[in-house]
Amino acid sequence: MTPFDTYPAGLLPAGSQDRTPMPSPLEIIDARKSFRTPEGGTMTALDGISLKLASAEFVTLLGPSGCGKTTLLRTISGFETLDAGEVLIDGSAVTQMPAHRRPVNTVFQRYALFGHMSVARNVGYALEIAGRDKREIRTRVGEMLELVGLAGMEKRSIQQLSGGQQQRVALARALAAKPKLLLLDEPLSALDKNLRQKMQQELKALQRELGIGFIFVTHDQEEALTMSDRIAVLAHGQIQQIGAPTELYQTPANLFTADFLGESNLLPVTVTSGRGCLPDGQSFATPHAPGEATLLLRPEALSVTPPDGHALSFTGTIRETYYTGTDHQIALETPAHGTMHALLRSGGALPCLGSEITLYAPAQGLHLIDEAAP
Amino acid sequence: MILRRLLSLYGLLFFVFVYAPILLVVIYSFNANTLNMMIWDGFTLDWYRQLFGMETSLTQSATFVDSTDQLWGAVRTSLIVALSTSVFSTVCGTALALAVARYRFRLARFYRTLMMVPMIMPDIVLGIALLIFFITIGMNLSMLTIIIGQSTFLISYVFVTVSARLAEVDTSVEEASADLGATPAQTFRKVTLPGIAPGILGGWLLAFIISMDDLVITYFIAGTGNTTLPIHIWGLLRRGIKPEINAIATLMLLFTLVIAAAGLYFRSRRQK
Numbered sequence: 001m002t003p004f005d006t007y008p009a010g011l012l013p014a015g016s017q018d019r020t021p022m023p024s025p026l027e028i029i030d031a032r033k034s035f036r037t038p039e040g041g042t043m044t045a046l047d048g049i050s051l052k053l054a055s056a057e058f059v060t061l062l063g064p065s066g067c068g069k070t071t072l073l074r075t076i077s078g079f080e081t082l083d084a085g086e087v088l089i090d091g092s093a094v095t096q097m098p099a100h101r102r103p104v105n106t107v108f109q110r111y112a113l114f115g116h117m118s119v120a121r122n123v124g125y126a127l128e129i130a131g132r133d134k135r136e137i138r139t140r141v142g143e144m145l146e147l148v149g150l151a152g153m154e155k156r157s158i159q160q161l162s163g164g165q166q167q168r169v170a171l172a173r174a175l176a177a178k179p180k181l182l183l184l185d186e187p188l189s190a191l192d193k194n195l196r197q198k199m200q201q202e203l204k205a206l207q208r209e210l211g212i213g214f215i216f217v218t219h220d221q222e223e224a225l226t227m228s229d230r231i232a233v234l235a236h237g238q239i240q241q242i243g244a245p246t247e248l249y250q251t252p253a254n255l256f257t258a259d260f261l262g263e264s265n266l267l268p269v270t271v272t273s274g275r276g277c278l279p280d281g282q283s284f285a286t287p288h289a290p291g292e293a294t295l296l297l298r299p300e301a302l303s304v305t306p307p308d309g310h311a312l313s314f315t316g317t318i319r320e321t322y323y324t325g326t327d328h329q330i331a332l333e334t335p336a337h338g339t340m341h342a343l344l345r346s347g348g349a350l351p352c353l354g355s356e357i358t359l360y361a362p363a364q365g366l367h368l369i370d371e372a373a374p
Numbered sequence: 375m376i377l378r379r380l381l382s383l384y385g386l387l388f389f390v391f392v393y394a395p396i397l398l399v400v401i402y403s404f405n406a407n408t409l410n411m412m413i414w415d416g417f418t419l420d421w422y423r424q425l426f427g428m429e430t431s432l433t434q435s436a437t438f439v440d441s442t443d444q445l446w447g448a449v450r451t452s453l454i455v456a457l458s459t460s461v462f463s464t465v466c467g468t469a470l471a472l473a474v475a476r477y478r479f480r481l482a483r484f485y486r487t488l489m490m491v492p493m494i495m496p497d498i499v500l501g502i503a504l505l506i507f508f509i510t511i512g513m514n515l516s517m518l519t520i521i522i523g524q525s526t527f528l529i530s531y532v533f534v535t536v537s538a539r540l541a542e543v544d545t546s547v548e549e550a551s552a553d554l555g556a557t558p559a560q561t562f563r564k565v566t567l568p569g570i571a572p573g574i575l576g577g578w579l580l581a582f583i584i585s586m587d588d589l590v591i592t593y594f595i596a597g598t599g600n601t602t603l604p605i606h607i608w609g610l611l612r613r614g615i616k617p618e619i620n621a622i623a624t625l626m627l628l629f630t631l632v633i634a635a636a637g638l639y640f641r642s643r644r645q646k
Contacts, residue, residue, distance in 0.1 A: 114550070
């Protein structure tokens with residue numbers, strides 16, 4: 001079973017979900033929020049953010065710290081109120097609704113488990129609050145623990161659990177009340193690398209299984225690329241770009257996205273009548289509008305063997321090499337473009353530190369960013 | 375090596391200095407010598423028997439009073455005062471600590487500092503101030519004035535104890551509770567209160583012990599006819615030190631230790 005079979009809506013670009021009759025699990029319209037800083041100034045956390053989920057999407061809010069991603073999440077959960085704008089959950093406006101009445105649940109960064117309660121009472125908390133009867137709660141808690149792989153751990157105390165187990169309890173607790181939308185605030189940042197990768201896969205599988213929307217906040221671009229149906233890249237309180245991981249990686253709309261998501265070589269280009277011209281005089285055909293632009297070359301697009309047809313070439317001295325097992329990462333110092341990064345498949349001749357090599361990139365299908373290079 | 379020995383010796387001397395006088399009081403309380411309690415004259419429980427009004431072999435001249443009614447009256451007054459004051463201070467101190475810790479309002483830090491002041495205020499100043507205050511507003515000195523007066527500074531102790539605990543309780547736990555559908559009242563009852571309960575209990579016990587023990591401030595605002603235990607003992611001492619006092623002191627010590635131990639016990643149970 002692939003996600004394409006079950007949740008085609010999740011992979012549709014924004015705007016085409018109008019065909020689905022179901023209301024969107026989450027819609028944010030022109031959200032604005034600013035804080036007063038201790039120094040007496042104001043800090044704009046959200047500067048006109050609009051976002052709409054197709055049903056059952058896994059959307060990641062990605063950005064550096066202070067970009068507004070956590071504030072955005074907290075306006076959805078109800079812990080922050082907007083200065084202007086609307087939040088709609090499942091089609092109804094919740095902008096003025098306090099947190100405890102909103103049909104969303106959150107997995108907190110440091111889990112925020114109730115230390116004085118057992119695992120079962122933590123997981124059953126929402127149902128206990130809702131006044132459900134004891135047997136129903138017990139059954140649901142059992143199901144939830146089974147779901148997150150902690151079956152039979154009802155009676156444990158929180159302190160007896162490892163970090164990864166606490167993470168799972170937090171997840172089970174947030175899902176127990178069957179929320180319309182699950183919010184996850186950097187939930188994996190406290191786990192070690194192996195466990196984090198395992199949880200990434202499990203979370204993604206869980207989201208498919210449950211068929212509810214996930215809003216996942218992270219500053220880890222790899223995590224975002226691995227898990228998301230769509231990624232919203234945030235900076236300075238605005239969405240820089242939103243789209244599928246491949247779209248964002250291959251065709252970033254601006255320099256910030258290109259730079260933040262993955263490694264990149266950004267070269268200045270002058271476009272005149274259908275041809276892009278690099279500073280060293282090489283040129284290539286492009287449909288881009290005339291003017292100053294930036295050429296994006298991902299490190300893996302460069303290779304030592306020239307491709308068929310027209311190619312761009314970059315000659316320089318190898319300044320650094322890192323061997324990662326599958327690849328050699330190299331830093332190439334070129335006279336015309338400064339330091340360039342390349343990722344070469346291992347297996348070929350080992351690039352030698354200080355030696356001079358030429359790398360090639362096919363001159364077709366190059367992505368230009370409509371911004372002058374930094 | 376020598377330095378370590380010296381340090382150990384210093385540590386030992388320190389504890390001797392602190393605890394020897396207290397230990398002596400306990401030992402003297404079992405001394406049968408009626409005339410000079412510094413000289414050991416055999417073991418006896420007579421001083422305790424005397425306090426509880428039982429038959430003893432003691433002569434009249436050896437004791438302070440022929441009846442211990444006054445003593446037990448003072449104990450009763452002290453217990454009533456300590457219980458009322460500590461409960462009142464705990465409720466007010468906890469509420470204040472919650473307000474200062476959880477709500478953002480102007481001058482919050484100023485109020486926090488203001489709450490510390492009664493603890494460093496000289497007892498005599500506070501005693502005089504309270505006395506003048508009660509007289510000015512025309513309130514007769516009674517058990518009520520003791521309770522009000524002691525509460526003014528005991529609230530601070532509870533405030534500090536509960537605040538320390540509150541600082542440890544992660545606010546995200548309260549947010550998690552709200553997120554899972556709990557109203558602010560439910561969150562307070564099910565999450566916040568259990569979280570700070572050890573602090574509240576600790577603050578309450580502290581307030582209780584300090585109230586039982588307070589002499590200076592209470593002395594100013596007690597008036598006549600409301601003798602607390604410390605005031606009663608002070609009164610006894612003015613007629614010379616008699617061995618009976620050792621028994622009273624030992625019982626008070628025991629009482630305080632039991633309460634402190636109970637506090638520590640509950641605290642460790644909560645933190646497990």
